[in-house]
Amino acid sequence: MKRILDPLDERIMAELTRNARAAHAELAAKVNLSRNAVRQRIERLERDGAIQGYTIRVGEGRGAxxxxxxxxxxxxxxxxxxAEVLQALRAMPxxxxxxxxxxxxxxxxxxS
Incomplete structure (x- = not known):
């Protein structure tokens, strides 16, 4: 079921967009909710498909x-x-x- 995001959901989404690893307590302080309320909203946003996953960006320390x-x-x-076993293994790129x-x-x- 698609829901319309309320302003608090939008603020949580904006904060998660800036830092997807932000702790619930940190998010709660930024959006004026309890930590548990933030957790429940994030779970609902994930369940409803508003949040479809989290990702990383590869930094300079590890190239692609x-x-x-x-x-x-x-x-x-x-x-x-x-020899046939070795030949078959060596054929794998x-x-x-x-x-x-x-x-x-x-x-x-x-x-490798």
Whole structure:
């Protein structure tokens, strides 16, 4: 159900637009309501679709092109280290390294 936002809802939305991480107590002080009343209004605004989500803007500390790497140690139940397995792993574009290991694990895969 769509509701018309009252002036208090508009003020809460404006404050959240400026700082989506503002605490309920901080918002309450700015709009002259109790913390609980602000919380209830925000929940209603979310439920009614006036607030459809929260987002972040990536700052200078972490560029959009920063990659995450993962090392995966693979243990094969059948203990086979066949060439077809390595070939299939190396064919995946996300896998940048694939090495056969001796010991408890069979294959080391680095994903980027």
């Amino acid at each position: 092109d920063t990659r995450i790497n993962a090392l995966i140690f693979v243990y094969r139940y059948d203990r086979m280290r066949g 996300e896998i940048v390294q694939c090495e056969v290991l001796s010991g408890e694990f069979d294959v080391l895969v680095r994903v």
